Amino acid sequence: MPKQTPNNRFKLFNDITDFLKQCGLGWTSPDEGESFIWRITDALWLVDPHRHTFVERNCRIPEIWDAFIGYNNPRLYKRLPQQLSKERLITESHNLFAITEKVCQNLY
Numbered sequence: 621m622p623k624q625t626p627n628n629r630f631k632l633f634n635d636i637t638d639f640l641k642q643c644g645l646g647w648t649s650p651d652e653g654e655s656f657i658w659r660i661t662d663a664l665w666l667v668d669p670h671r672h673t674f675v676e677r678n679c680r681i682p683e684i685w686d687a688f689i690g691y692n693n694p695r696l697y698k699r700l701p702q703q704l705s706k707e708r709l710i711t712e713s714h715n716l717f718a719i720t721e722k723v724c725q726n727l728y
Contacts, residue, residue, distance in 0.1 A: 632661050
């Protein structure tokens with residue numbers, strides 16, 4: 621699992637990892653835990669520069685994830701945010717659901 625923080629995406633990964641540890645979550649398989657955390661990281665990274673659009677459209681992101689706002693801010697580097705497509709959102713939500721389902725199945 622990443623510990624060095626060469627960029628904000630890795631910092632986001634590490635901060636999510638620390639947050640989940642503080643919540644008492646852990647995995648029997650490090651690979652499974654890393655995959656789960658990367659899916660959460662990817663989803664938050666994708667929506668971060670578009671949060672205002674989600675709010676404007678009454679599509680709320682759970683408050684628990686508010687601590688992870690601002691990691692992906694392309695404007696700091698004088699870039700425009702990457703276009704967010706319906707297809708990409710669907711793909712990311714399916715990926716997140718699939719890994720969550722796998723992790724939860726392994727609990728039983």
